[in-house]
Amino acid sequence: MSAHIESSHPLYGLMAEFETATELVSAARRTRDAGFRKFDAFSPLPLHELDDAMDLHDNRVSMFTFIGGLLGCVGGFSLACWCAAIAFPLNVGGRPLISVPMFIPITFECTILLAGLTAAISMLVMNGFPTPYHPVFNVERFAMASRNKFFLCIESADPKFERHATAAFLEGLGAEEIAEVAP
């Protein structure tokens, strides 16, 4: 329960540890309600309730995926048309060079390929991966964040952050343990 909040060395933020998912969600909600914006919650599994509690509504992955799919669709079809009608036209008994039904499988596969790759890559890029180093890893107990514990970290970059007051605030949220996060 106790934390060493006295030194004046630079700080990335303060991290609070919680035992259950319910505690984390309600802590995140109260942190947001208290006016903090630069904070993050960490859990070993996805908690959809956090999206609401932290007001996370990033739909860019879907948007990029749609654009990727559209590009794949148009690109695949155009490729087939260009090859069959312009680059290498083959007259087979006077049949149309652009034989749309026969180009559908390729168009479809290209759509899926580009949409799928964009979905994965845009997710990774927007999450900032790869990030082998991050200040939160400096907290020793943070290793439990991928096992069974739940964490909430308020960054010192938040305008409302104030070392002692924020520590007291986190304590008030029912945190089991509070740690300083070295930058």
Added chain:
Amino acid sequence: MAQPVEIPDKIYVGPVIDEGHSLASISDKVGGIVLKRKITLGWTFGLFMAFGLLQALAAGAVWLFMKGVGVWGINIPNGWGFAIINFVWWIGIGHAGTLISAILLLLNQSWRNAINRFAEAMTLFAVMCAGMFPVLHTGRPWLAYWLFPYPNTMALWPQFRSPLLWDVFAVSTYFTISAVFWFVGLLPDLATLRDTSKKPWQQKVYGMLSMGWRGSARHWQRYEKASLLLAGLATPLVVSVHTVVSFDFAVSIIPGWHTTIFPPYFVAGAIYSGFAMVLTLMIPVRKFYGLDDIITMRHLNNMAKVTLATGMVVAYGYIMEAFFGYFSADKYEKFMIWNRMFGPYAMFYWCLILCNIITPQFLWSKKIRTSPGILWIISIIVNIGMWLERFVIVITSLHRDFLPSSWGYYAPTIWDWAVYVGTLGLFMTLIFLFVRVLPMITIFELRMLLPGAQVKEMVPR
């Protein structure tokens, strides 16, 4: 995620995950298989055997490259022999993995969580084996890149109206998307391994692979969205892949191939053989690694039911093929079906009926569905049956087509078998390595099934 559904006692066979597991125990158990478990004699022996079989592939491939495809049993009229049979068989096996990881995710089936990682690994390995065959079958695999549209000095472009080119696009897309989906699914679990490992080299390797995953809510939100989108994209993809494979046959005019029932019947067959293969692999793994509290009777029961259901669709396909042959009033179609049932390959056809239609009927019994030993034997029989199906489709149609003067007979040579057995070795080698270096069960999705993960909010907003 996991909505509690009331299941009547009569059909209840057990929970999705045994009681008594917590967030910590799940992570330690599944992660421990990779991080803590000693390398056992059984595993070493298994890997050794599988790796030995793999050498048959190496030998077969070298001989093939030296001499050309003439070392195989293929001839005219049987231009497609083992290579296509095995290609279709392996691709089909892969389909169950995507079905489990994508379609069952969209359908919100919580029992998939324990088996999807393993099934999808199986998909990747099966597609690798499948991809081997068309490349080898070209006879000049160093020119396989000709299949892709790229500007070249010959001023040639691929024929986009050909099902064989569709195959190239379908299979390569399928492999790419499956691999991406699998890797994305692995990220949080790799982070778990990084955090629980005590050895610095493991921390480094898993740390780099996990890309710095830290379970942030902002990350999870995008992650979940991307997973859902990938599942939504993989669902039509998996259906399209075997449809395209069936087009290789259906678009031609050979009797017995030129039918519209091929796409649905191939897709059902693919899922059927895939689930059989998941059972074949999962039952021993579950036993040797003591995972029966995570892969419970419920899983085996459900997989057996899917096997039965798709088996019935396949049976319908066989019946319809026979009916079409008779009802088409086309003498070539009629002869084809007669030749299939009573010609030189009749034994294969009746074995196929025995393996694929008669055997799965045992799965109507709940008792059999919940006895791993018998289920395992049935799954092996189904695997053999599905291989026979492809053999019958490819060979009986080709060897006697329209003109009796062009009839022939097909028999595989030792080099056909070497390559086939070799890919089995490759597949098993990869499976053996996989279970020891990556978590074979999706840990973070298992956590979602536990009561400790449910949020019970007290403060309404």
